[in-house]
Amino acid sequence: MTGASLPWNHSPVKVGLVGAGPWARAVHARVLAAGPETQLTAVWARRSEAARETAAPYGAEVAARFEDLLDTCEAVAFAVPPSVQAELACRAAEAGKALLLEKPLALDLPSAQRLADAVDAAGVVSQLVLTSRYHPSTRQFLAAAQSVGAVGARACMLTGAFLGGEFATPWRLEHGALLDLGPHVLDLLDAAMGPIVRVRGAGDPRRWIELTCEHASGAVSQASMSGSVTVEQGIMRIELFGPQPELVYDGAALDHEESWPVLRREFATNVRTGKSGELDVHRGLHLQNLMAQALGI
Structure with a gap:
């Protein structure tokens, strides 16, 4: 139970x-x-x-x-x-x-x-x-991440939600992907790889933004985010790399129910x-x- x-x-x-x-x-x-x-x-x-x-x-x-x-x-x-x-x-x-x-x-x-x-x-x-943090698969991924010893990671969260529809709201259109999608991506990278101590960003959050994150462990992760691209379905993917086999998280496949x-x-x-x-x-x-x-x- x-x-x-x-x-x-x-x-x-x-x-x-x-x-x-x-x-x-x-x-x-x-x-x-x-x-x-x-x-x-x-x-x-x-x-x-x-x-x-x-x-x-x-x-x-x-x-x-x-x-x-x-x-x-x-x-x-x-x-x-x-x-x-x-x-x-x-x-x-x-x-x-x-x-x-x-x-x-x-x-x-x-x-x-x-x-x-x-x-x-x-x-x-x-x-x-x-x-996503309340989904059993996410919790399994974060538990498994502790034994990977990852030295690097790539994350990607892409959607076309800002191109139109009920979620293309004024604050999202003005501030873009970082404020809307960023909390999900940064939270999971921080939880999987250890605390993020520094972040550098490049690009326009309203179109496409790239982040480079330095973790307290010395690991480095990178994240790509956009809410303004045409994709067949949303993408939410994290890949951890280190001495152990690659660990992959596919957040887009989760049933949030x-x-x-x-x-x-x-x-x-x-x-x-x-x-x-x-x-x-x-x-x-x-x-x-x-x-x-x-x-x-």
């Missing part, structure tokens, strides 16, 4: 959702409402009609104001642009609510630092929705124990710092 399928012996964590866009509808609302570890209590969005459409299938309330949402829940999930998350998540932390945060934490490093400081000051639980129950169970467990896990706001701050380095700021 996996941890996600064990009986849940606590009351469900009451979660309010901020946002009613495509990701909120497709993932957050559905996953949080599925339980039994969590209960979707209310939805708040700047477009009230979208909030109603998101809440209705699950019988959740529609909050008229963000402050009203806070009154309905003990934890808040965010599915909004990073600039909005950075502002509202600070207010939720100050109100004593646990946080389920999207990546990146914010649009810039100072805003991400303010959010981390607010979480620390309030002493609340935080957790990042780094989707296997990730969501694990994420939900771990978030609820963290809230009930009052202890954040590895993928908390400080993990997000580390990734934000690496992205700032890549941009030379």
Whole structure:
């Protein structure tokens, strides 16, 4: 029996959702409402009609104001642009609510630092929705990576999502692949190869960006990212090289329906124990710092 399928012996964590866009509808609302570890209590969005459409299938309330949402829940999930998350998540932390945060934490490093400081000051639980990290295959890859002794790695994450469609949103089009795809790639390289201590970037994040990462171990990894190229299907691939045989991770082949129950169970467990896990706001701050380095700021 996996941890996600064990009986849940606590009351469900009451979660309010901020946002009613495509990701909120497709993932957050559905996953949080599925339980039994969590209960979707209310939805708040700047477009009230979208909030109603998101809440209705699950019988959740529609909050008229963000402050009203806070009154309905003990934890808040965010599915909004990073600039909005950075502002509202600070207010939720100050109100004593646990946080389920999207990546990146914010649009810039100072805003991400303010959010981390607010979480620390309030002493609340935080957790990042780094989707692939909750998948069993990813965890098997990261465990296997520890014995490879890799001295180098190549990573590639390519998609055409920014060329059109519901995920070609203003903040993604303005800031490009580094802020949207970068957290996934940098997190996995950092976890597989050891801490990244320096990053250099080249290219235009809105078109194609290349990263060279130096790890504390002395290993070097490189990553190519774009959200603006035509590919038959998305590519997410990491290759580790060293004295042992090559180790390959194919993230594009994952079925993320296997990730969501694990994420939900771990978030609820963290809230009930009052202890954040590895993928908390400080993990997000580390990734934000690496992205700032890549941009030379």
